[in-house]
Every structure is written in structure tokens, then in C-alpha cells.
Amino acid sequence: MPLLGLLALALHHALADTCSSVEETTTIEVSRPLQLSYIAEQQEYWSTSCAALTPTCIIFPKSAAEVAVVVRILNENSENFAVKSGGHNPNNYFASVEGGPLISTQKLDQAMLNQETGIVRVGPGNRLDGLAAKLQGTGWTFVGGRIGNTGVGGLVLGGGLSYMSAQYGWSASSVVEYELVLPNATVISVTATDHPDLFKALKGGGNNFGIVTTYVVQAYRQGKVWGGNLFFARTPKTDAKLLKAVRDFTEYNTDDKAAVIVTAERTNVNLVDSWILFLFYDGATPPPGTFDNFTSVGPLLNDCRTRTYADLMAFSNWVIVPLSVVTIGTETIPLPSANHQDVMTAIHAHWRNVSSTVLAVPGVVASIAFQPFPKRIAEAAREKSPDLIDCDADAHRMILEINYSFVLPSDYERMANTMQATYGGIREKVLAWQRDGTLPDVYLPLFMNYGFFREDYFARLRPESRALARQVAASVDPDGLFRSRTGGWKP
Template sequence: MAAGSWLSLLALAASSVVADSTCSAIRSLHPNLPLDLPSTLDYLEHQTEYWSTACGDLKPTCILQPKSTEEVVSIVKVLLQNNDTFAVKSGGHNPNNYFASVSGGPLISTKSLNDISIDNTTGTVRVGPGNRWDDISGALDGTGYTVVGGRIGNVGVGGYLLGGGLSFMSTEYGWAVNSILEYTLVLANATVITVSEQNHPDIFLALKGGGNIYGIVTSFLLQGYPQGDVWGGNLVFDANDDTTPKLLAALRDFTEYYPDEKAGIIMTAERTLGTLLDIWILFLYYNGPEPPAGVFDNFTAIAHTIDSTKTQSMNSLLSGNNWAVLKGSVYTIGTETTPVPSEEHGPEVLGALYDTWVNVSNTAALVPGVIASIAFQPMPKRIAQLSKQKGGDLLDLDDSVDRIIMELDYSFLFNSDYAKIDQTMQDTYNGLKDHVTGFQEQGKLASDVYLPLFMNDGFYRQDYFGRLRPEKKALASEVRDQLDPDGLWRDRTGGFKIL
């Protein structure tokens, strides 16, 4: 055998020893810490929890399930003794490979960090990152309390809160991070700090939308709010030349003239390209047994084929929205942001954004099983106002303009088509951004508008930190260097990085 081949085999063997070192060390040093190997049923079950099968196809050397902050500290101490790549997983809903999945290194599952405790005296709720939002809404059912959280029950708490968290309740209470009072954070040097606005103000601000670059959060203390039954569900529309312009106009008006702070929507277009099925699905929410007349009239007046709206508990609503989680396919996500156009220019601007999505998604029509989705998510000025009132966050939106966040999704059957969809996703969000810029240059959209990206919807190629205000990016970088000077989270796990 040639010398080069021997060297390659030796390098592969050496990397295998390193990759196994965390799992082996944990088994030796901490035999009571739950550890699942690839041969176990629990390991296989964990790998099926990802929304994207591409994440589940990445094979960690073992899955660690710490039950306490102290056990997370023990794991980090072992990681400091080797060069393993690793990942930390909450619910597994983020489809970006390596953000919460790993190949050839340990996966730290927070599934057993699932505390949910209510303090009736302070009106606060402490939750662990291993929960999903239907776990939390179920635990709060009947207590008279709610917390600002996800709109689909199956979404994991940890990733959602680290990315900012857009909620049905955001026009009442702000981003989900604006209602976080305290973090328990395991640092890269295997120490633990409790982070609040009072004791670590810079770290606290950086954590509110800074992702996973600062450490492992093992619990969140959330402000609770009073809540009883809610109203919500879905309306389904055919996406045709008559309905689509009406829906886009209703979206524009709803965002600018936001009729009621207790109301929330997501307006989503879905295309199953193989069968050319085009539909709109509107997610509706109202914090009360039923909405007052006029709140959703611009939408309900448009002819629709399905109406599942009803009065129900928050848990019922969130669990009912789990139909939108279509597991069993490879799945990607991306995002872009636009100012809300004026009523005069709304049809042209929103129509062009929708048409761009349609035209680019058509280029992937031959990919087996492909489904394309775009979600228009209102970001009225009120959310920015609430954020500032509550101390701000890393996104630091100003309240001078209304915005719409667009979430882009492609799901498809085979990982072998990932490269094609990767390019399609880039073409989609770049095409949307080009239109926004072009309309700004034409005076049809407000210019000189700050348009950050929403981390929870971001594609791994997008520069989340680069789209923040320069001073917020600088703060994020300074806190990262303070908490992780040797680059444990920067270099050895996935997620959005400061470039």
C-alpha cells in the first residue's frame, strides 16, 4: 500500500479515537449519566425526532441525556479535554444540518432538562430547554397563566428562545425573549452563571437573540401572563389569480393598521410542485374566547374552502397546529425581511415578492416530493415598541416602520437532492432581497430601513450577525470573546457564527 494511503488510514483511525473519547470518558467517569449508543432503541428514537431527515441521518457517536445543570457541567469538562465536535439538541425542529445534529461526535440532548414550575407568588414560570411548547401549554392549562412561546406545539423550547421567538402573543408582549427574566448558563470553562438584567446586563442582552454561541442554557425563567380560552385555527384558500391579490392586500392592511393587539396571524402559501397544488393556509389566533367583529374580516370575507377556527385552550390550539410538521422528508428553511409597502404600491410590491417565490420554486419542480412554502409574518411597529419598553434585545428593531418577515421552506424526499435545493433556497431569498432593494431605489418601499434577519427562520448560509446593527454585532462579539475565549462553541459546534 502506498505511503499516502497508510497516512490516510492512520489519520482516520486517530480521528475515530478522538471522536469516541467523550462518550468513552462519560461512561467511565459518570456511569449514571444516561448515554445511548447507536445500537440502542433510544438512540434510534432520538434520531427520528428531527423535523428534517437529513439531520437524523447524521450519526453521533453517542447521545448524552443530562438530567441536571451539574451533569451538563460534567460533559463540558470532558469536552475540554479533547477535540470532539458536538451538538446540543432541544426539540430538533431546526433543519440546518449540524445546528442541533452531529456526525462523528457526541450529541447532548436536553430532553431530560424538562422542568416546568409555576410560582404563583411572582407569576413566573421556570422551564427547561428540553420541553416542547405543547408540553408547556399543557402544564399551564387550567392555571390561568400563559407564557410567550411558539405557535406550533412541537417546536422545541431551547432553540426557539435562543433565536428570539416570534409568537402569536408578540403584539401583546413582544418577542419571546423580551419576557425572559433569567438564564442558567453553562460556560465554555465548565462553570455556571445565572444571567439577568441586574447582574450581567451585557450577557443578558446578547442572549436575547444571540443563539448558541455563549454556552448551554439549562433553564429559563419566564414572565407569566394571565390567559383563559383562546380562539384560533386555520382558514384554507385556493391560490388563484382572484384570491391571492386579495389575501396579500388583507395582509398589508392587517400589518399597518393592526386591528387588535390580542390578534395574531401567519399567512402561508404552499405548493406541492409535482401535482401543482397551490393553496393558502392562514393561521389565526385571538387571546380571548372569540375575536370582536372586524378583527379578521378582511380575511374571512375572502372565499375559503376550510375553516377550523374555534374557541379552545392554548394547548389545544398549539397541539392542533402540529399538523404543519411534515416529518419524513429533508427540510430546509430561510428568511428575508421587507418593509410594509404603502396601499398604493402594495399590490405591485407584494405581488412581485410572491411571484418571485413561485418562479424560483418552479425551478425545483423535478425534485421528487418537493413542497415549497412561504410564510408572511406581520411585524408591526408595536412589537418594536414593546421590546424597547422591556429592555431591548439583540435584533433592536426601531418602531419607525412596519415590517413583514418572510419564512421560506422547501421539503423533499432524498438527501441526494440537497445541493439542488440549497441553490434554490439561495435563489429564493436573494431574489426577494433584490426586489426589496429595487423597490426601495424606485421609492416604492421605504429606504434606509433596518432589515435584520430572524434567526429562527435563517438558512445556514445567511449572515445573521452581519445583518444586525453594527453596535449590536460588536456587543455580541465582545460577549462571545469574554465567555468563550478559546472558541469551544465557536469552533466545535454548529449554529450561526459571527463572521
């Protein structure tokens, strides 16, 4: 080919967008707007605000090699992009993109179990309910999250809180190997001995280091489980009893197989004002008394029963609020002592006060979930593997998950400010309580999987953890492909 022809071809590839280049030079599946697979994938988001962003195309690689081809093409242009597992993260641009390629891991849905060792090779395209169904009947379980619709990819990269975390730590704690496509399009294996700093950074470091195409995880033996929900009408007496019960459970529970989530929820003009509890026991029946402090409060409905873990994961999807914009934020607090139950009361009252200001917003659902973070979770995580979260067992803690969902995109800025006022006000109270000795002055990392985009996840890690993440990101991504061209928190 003449020199001018070669130059023209090179210029074409340099200027061509990723979608066109993948279509013209590979056999990787690419879907464009108005095609059914594009429309279907765009509907698979927790929040309609993410679904409203329109990628130029959606790319569906089926292997690490195909992901590497896409990453190599991305390096030849300057387009923004996003990588999507389950689409559970509601922050715009974290797993969604406007006017660039969306890389869907939907086809990377392998789940290959070694029945003897319990080692599972899991693709990021799996959702927790689907993965539980694939493992059903094998006697093994994966340490996943609590909502079945959640994608494996984002869950594990953010750490992953599980009903089984007191036994086994974070979801990420059980990852023994990552198959990773680096920003330079090289495919590598990352383990505790091969690339140990990168191995640690991937556990709680988000999407800053490349695209994970396989998680090799240690599964654990499991038979039938027990779990479900309790529903309560909200009254001041119920508030006091349930807030005390979840505080006491966090401190006094000694059975690592037991877990709870205690959620207050309200909707438009208080049409619904309730408490919803999620109870779990990793066994067919909890020992007598395990959850008495909750069941004795008098639920209107109790659907807890013995079932398979796959059934529990599938059942959990009732919590999804369809056709809504969703925002999620978080705070971590030290567990107050039994003498300072007023801390729990004040946090709940703050949430009620702030959420009261938006109860006229169309379709609003506001909730705050009190999630125990006992010392045992930190101990179990450290026993398994180092991670960026690096939480100590110096104190019991509690993770708060704050949700606001609503219908109209035009309400987004107002609701984002409401979210910030909610978690920001809690943070101010906690700092004041720490200054006056009401609460202990302990390390309080944010939980990435619940983080709102305005929160600074990496600033709340230990300085050495943030420094490690920054150093690893600079090493594997010197040109800033993931730092500057895709969303998410950056170290």
C-alpha cells in the same frame, strides 16, 4: 500511584472521546447507536437530513451540574459536538452532529410555576405543546412560538416569534433570568443586573455563549383563545385579495391580541396549489370585523374556534411534513404602502417563478409565509428587555418564511440553491425598491429562527449588536469551544 501510571491515566483522559469519558467517570445517561433511546432521539428532528447525521453517542444530562460535567470533558478534547432541544432547526450541524457527542436536553424538561407571580422556571427540553399542557388550567401562558413541536431552547435563543408578540415582544423578551453553563463549565445566573451584556447577547444570539439549562420567564394571564386555519384554493384573484389583506392587517390592525400568518403552498406538479391561513386571537372570541378581510375571501374550510391554548398548540403540529428533508430560509421586508401593493404581488410572483423550477423534485412542498411584523412588536420587545435584534418602531415590516421540503437527500444541493435564489432574489428586489423610494430605507434584521445556513444572520444586525455579541463570546469563550466546535451562526 507511580508517576508513569499517573501520566498514563492523564493521557487516557486526554485522548478518550467525550462519550467514553462520560460513561467511565460519571453516572450521566449515555446512549449508543442501536440503543432504543438513541434511535428515538434521532427520530426527533424536523428534517431527515439532520437525523441522517450520526453522533458517536447521545448524552442525556438531567441538571445543570451534569451539563457542566459534560462541558468540562469536552474541554479536554477536540471533538465537534451539538446541543439539541427540540430538533426543529433543519440546518445540518446546528443541533445535530456527525461523529461527535450530541447533548440532548430532553431530560431538562422542568416547568415550575409560581402561581402568585407567574414566574416559570422552564427547561430547554420542553416542547411548546408540552409546556402549554403543563400550564393548562393555571391561568398563565408562556410566550412561545406557533408550532407545538418546537423546542423551547432554540426558539428562545433565536428570539422567538409568537402569536402574542404584539402584546409581549419576542419569546426572549420575557426571560428574566438564565441558568447558564459557561464554556469553562461554570454554572452562573444571568440577569439584567448580573452580567447585563451576556443577558442581552443571549436574546437573539443563538448558541454562542454556553448551554442554557433553565429559562426563568414571566408568564401572562390567559383564558380561552380563539384560532385555527382557513384553507383556500389558489387563484389569481385569491392571491390579490389575501396579499392585500395581510398588508393592510399589518398596518391597520390596532388589536394587539390578534395575529395572522398567510401562507402560499404548492406541491409536486401543482397537485396542491393553495393558501393556508393561521388566525389567532388571545381571547375567547375576536371582536366583530377583526379578521373580515381574510374570511370574506371565501375559504374552502374554516376550522377556527374557541379552544384552550394547549389544544391550539397540539393541533398546530399537522404542519409537520414527515419523512422529508426540510430547508427554511427568511427575509425581512419593509411593509409597502397601500399605494405599492405591487411589491407584495412581485414577491409572491418571484416565489412562484423560482419554486416552479423544482415542482418535479420528488415529494417537494414549497411555501412562503407572510408574517406581519408591525411596529408594536418592536415596541413591546423594547419595553420588556434589551436584545440583540434591537428592532425599532420606525416602520412596519413583514417577516417572510420560505420552506422547501423534499424526499431524496441527493436533491439537497439543488434545493439549497433554489432556497438561496428565492430569498436572494427577494433581497435584491427590496434593495432596488429602497433605492428608488418605493420602500423606506429601514433596518431589516433577519429572524434567526427561520434562517438558512447560507444567510449571514449577524451581518444583518446593527453593527453595535454584532460587536457586543463578538465581545461577549470572546469573554465567555476565549478558547472557542462554541465558536469552532459546534454549528450555528457566529458573530
